Amino acid sequence: MNYHDQHLHTYFSFDADETFENYLKYQPEYFVSTEHFDLKNPAENFQDSIPDYNLYTKKISELEQSFPTKFLKGIELGIVPGQEQEIIDYLSTRPYDLKLLSIHQNGTFDYMDDIVLSKDKIAVTTEYFEAMTHVLTNFHEADILAHFDYGIRRFDFTVKEFAEHFEDQLSTVFKKVIEKEMALELNSKSFVKYQKESLYDYAIALYQNLGGKYFSLGSDAHQAADYQLAFEEMSAKLKAHHVKSLTLFIGKERVQIPL
Template sequence: MRDNHLHTYFSYDSDADFRDYLEYYDGEIVTTEHYDLSNPYSKQDDVPDYAAYSQKIRELKEQYGNRLKKGIEIGYYAPRESDILTYLAGKDYDLKLLSVHHNGINDYLDDEVAGMDKHAVIQDYLDRLEYAIGRVEADVLAHFDYGFRLFDVSVEELKGYDIQLRRIFQKMIDCGLAFELNSKSMYLYGHEHLYIYALRLLKELGCPKYSIGSDGHKLEHFRLKFDRIRGLLADYGIGEEQLLR
């Protein structure tokens, strides 16, 4: 299974080089570079240089063969929707992730957010996530828990959002997006239990497509704990044919 969530120096917060991944692993590599407008963390529009990115991929394909794919992680922010659509128009990607990273004031990983009211943050995030689905064309709903990565959330607490989570997942299914198992969320932010709960809901809803991504920004996180995720998928009766690539 391919790692469907990966960053290089084309993302504002990564220094990784394509070759780090290409030399380490001989299967397909797709990078999903950050596209985040009005990013409160960097205080700018973070836009990967499409021409340079495409050129780099072409060069690397000559050396490494046709196992390199083009991707983008679209950070959706409603006030900039028209700019997002304009940027994406006419650009060609093999994989598009849909994410919500910020609310215009804070990225949900800002230190400040950790001191805020947990339930207010979760509600704000889920409302934005629910709205974002279907607004731009994409293949994968990335890290459904991004807005509350900084918090310890129990399954009981997450169940409090059950009705909305079901709506979000149904919308994701209806829009043809795959559900992402994000190994950084699961194993670096300790949210495996929340993903297991999500898998139970998704099975009930008949979700047909899943995607596995490390969200790696460096080689150490590439394909993080994929064997463990493989086991989880088997436990929930999700077959390889349901995985995106």
């Protein structure tokens, strides 16, 4: 089995227009889109952004008729502390094969919004990792921690500065990821567009020192041209850290794919 991209969006996400068919030009053996789910989303005027489960299921059944690819259902759960139970209830009647866990917003602003630039970066980042810890403590259904660095994409931290302020918090987060046997995502957008490669170097080593073994690659593509973006560079990065395999989530099963 080949590795496939475990983080990408189609028109079922509020911020993407891309079609399944364009991604399927890559002829993947398996395909999974991970559509945005964000309750009271500041990026959408505090409306709930929820991918239409029935339409999504219907579309996937149709694709199964016309493509040799095997399809999985995926979702990227953006969670604010306090929303955990509502999301657990929502998912109880809507089974997904792959669930990403993300912290995108704090109920007031998205961590990518310009407003964060007017705030104290230490305070915002502390709050961000507190939220992540809270959600990981109260929500047990996710397979992958997506872009652990989302909340600091707009900030310039040197690795030294980041480690001084946040190593304890990030260690707490990673211990919970390890305890739940979730995978840590290397996110192409963080890696390439937001130039967080050295932060990932630091985080991979920290996660491994704490016992972390499971890694996932995700392009976070919102258009098909970005499918598996920078996967070679990110794979090389993991090899440099002596990682031997990547983890694929295929429904209830996980499969280790050699690097």
